[in-house]
Amino acid sequence: MVPSKNRLAVSCPTEEQNLIKELVALSTTEQIRKIRELPVSFEEKKHVRLVESSKGFFSKYVTGQYFALYLSFIQKCKEDVYLWVLLCCFLPLQSIRRFGYNIKSARQTLQLWQGIMKEIGGKFGSSVLNYFVLLKWLLLFNIFSFLVNFGFITIPLLVSDLSPNVSPNVSFRGLELLTGAGYFNHTIMYYGSYSNETFRGLVDYDMQLAYFFTISVYMVLCGLVLIFSMASSFKKNYALADQASNSAWQLLCSWDFSITNEKAVNQRKNNLRIQLMESLSEKAHRERQTTSEQLKQYGIYFGSWLLSTGLAVGCGASIFFLCQYEDEVRKSTYCCRNPEAETLLVPFVVSLMNMVIPLFFSLFNKFEQYSSQRKQIYALLFRNVLLRISILGVLCYYWMNMVPQKFTCWEPIVGQALYRLVIVDFIFLMLGSLFGEFLSNVIGTRIQPRLGVPEFDVARNVLEIIYAQTLAWIGIYFSPLLPVIQILKFFILFYLKKVSLTHNCQPPRRSGRAAQMKTIFIFLLFIPFFVGAVSIVAYTAWSLTPSEHCGPFRGLNSTFSVIGEWINDVDKVSSTEWVVWIYQNVIRSEVFYFLITLIILVIIYIFWQLIQGRKELIVLLRKQIANEGKDKSFLLDKLQDLQKSCPKVNKKQKKRTTVCFARFYSKFICLQFFCCCCCFCTLPNVLFFFSTQADAQLSAPLEISPTQTRWFRFYSLASSWRKRRDAAPVAFQSRRTFPPPAP
């Protein structure tokens, strides 16, 4: 069917009937969904809907031409009849469906920031929108964490009599908001204030188990959600993308239809032209590079990578020494006008490094010339990630190894350090927005117009919020209410970034690969940052001794031994022995994990081989399609040649058959005439004859006279001629016409 013809019903009634038959077999919601997905105009969809809904009900009684009549009747008095049909059969289903739609639209209005995100997506495109979507997603993680922690850990503590008491000589000063120490130290904010008792009440509520399970179940759920979204994003956006992703088709198909600004459209057109030219000349450029130029290129790569790694490691080392210096200062008796304000030094330096060093990385990036823009972005991202991981790694090493030895109640100290990091990071994010976007805009428009209005740097901003979320994930164990701070932070950050974006930035000039970048961001979120956070928490729970005088795990050898004790308790109850069995033989045994790993490796190998086979199949099928196209054109050429070479034969045959037919027809006309004449002449005789025969038949046996036999023979001959006349035109038609050649 030619796509430009919009009329389904008019051109192909059988196709419509097939569609109707298919639709009647489905459920109502499925029917509606299928009709909605038909690529035809609205009137056609209404028509199909009407036909299939009435056919389902009246199919027993209405067939053939009455069906069309019935349809026209329905359409004339649509209101009355449709209403009657509705009342009889479809009203309950229709009203339920309509109720469902109302709920769906209500839910959409309640969804957080839906309108703002649509506006941003419309003006700035989907790569910028990815940042805000990720921000909203991480906010939901934090809201869930807060609800879970507050519900299962904090509320039981507050409800019971063991809520922490603040000693009277500690008062609230403003500085606690920044440092997290002092007054906050004695509140439910930190690990240290939670008790290790079991509350006896309606239900026995073991605080130790509650704390442990809440944190670990939350981490596991986060991990599962991340894995699933990463896998689905990978499948949709990355794995299906071809090797030649910078190809012309990709560029043409990614034209953003939602840009409404005339200037932005012209800019995009210009950039698309440049990108198309680049894609044309890329291959040529690569071949034209001489060996010395290539060596120089590699030298530049090596130098910049060395420098960036050196910078990252150097930052890590300096943070380590700074922490030790701070520790010594705390121990020594002199100085320290304000020992608590000094604790802000390390977070300040960390955030300063995180803001300044990436600028150096961008500078290196400008000197290097990567062959594609994608590799450029990846290199920049990798260096930034390396910097942040090294700083975080050093800090965690310090917290895990040095802090427990120096403090009696060390978990709240770590919690406070993380709190300070989160707060100072927030302040620096706001400052960064000021410098990065507002100042650049001012410089670009007033002072140095050549630079122009800045673009929103998606990669840098995304990395910042991923880093912020990592801090929260590490901190959940040490400070269960840290998600509250994080929620506030992300909430304010959303509105801040949105205002900054709309006032200071312009839409991105290059049509970036938004979908692939989204996959990369989720991957980054998961692999270095989430896995790192979980391993820190797991290491703390497994290997480190909890502090003896505070917190829910006081007095135990390690946090994980809570499970051991619980299993011992469960063992005493005879009905739950299977739990103990599972624990001993599945979770604690090494053979189980070994077997599982082996099975998973085998499965991965099988899937990998399947993929290789499928790739080869795709290549074969492509060749087959190309060959069939060639066969088709070959056969068509042959057919056309054949037709060209015998047009005279056609004409001759045509003449002969028309002459034959004309002869036969004339013969037939004569015969018919003769029959009619004979009939008229002999009809009275026949009538008289039969009437006399009727009298005679009653008395004498039937005698067939010679005239009768002659009549019968004639009659049978005439009837046989009539039969052949009815059959003849068809036979002659098939001999006369040729099958039309295919176009």
Added chain:
Amino acid sequence: MGTTASQLPKDSLSEYQELTFLTKQEILLAHRRFTELLGRDERNHPNPRVPMQVILTLPELKSNPFKTRICQVFSTSEDKDGSLTFEDFLDLLSAFSDSATLEIKSHYAFRIFDFDDDGTLDHSDLEKLVNCLTGETEDTRLTSEEMRQLINNILDESDIDKDGTVNLSEFQHVISRSPDFVSSFKIVL
């Protein structure tokens, strides 16, 4: 204005919700914007049809390089002049909405790119497509040599049966490999 004639009846609203990919708010907004485009005397007409020039004054379509093709593809008028009724307008918004499926979008994209409406994208269609997207003026156009090379690259990549044209299935195959298409083939009022 707020007259009763400009309100959507409830039956039609639910029907539109069922047969398009738009939500209730989007349909009501579309109705409001459509009635704004109508002249005063046309508002009481049962099924008004807006000519193409008036549709192209909408800010969402004004700077779109494919504005005339879009109107022609979605128009159900007999003389193919690109005029749209309200249902055509809803069809347009539904195909360009967030929740439309990839098949619908690729089908309509194919029809929009098919400038001569013959069911395939041949050399002239692709040339017009590239010119639409790179610029119409003399200094922004590609040279004929570059154009030829570009179209050869495009056909190499997407013409699987090597007949020199891109048909609907081949186009959909190319689209399925570019994940940005769904998010960029969008027009939101």
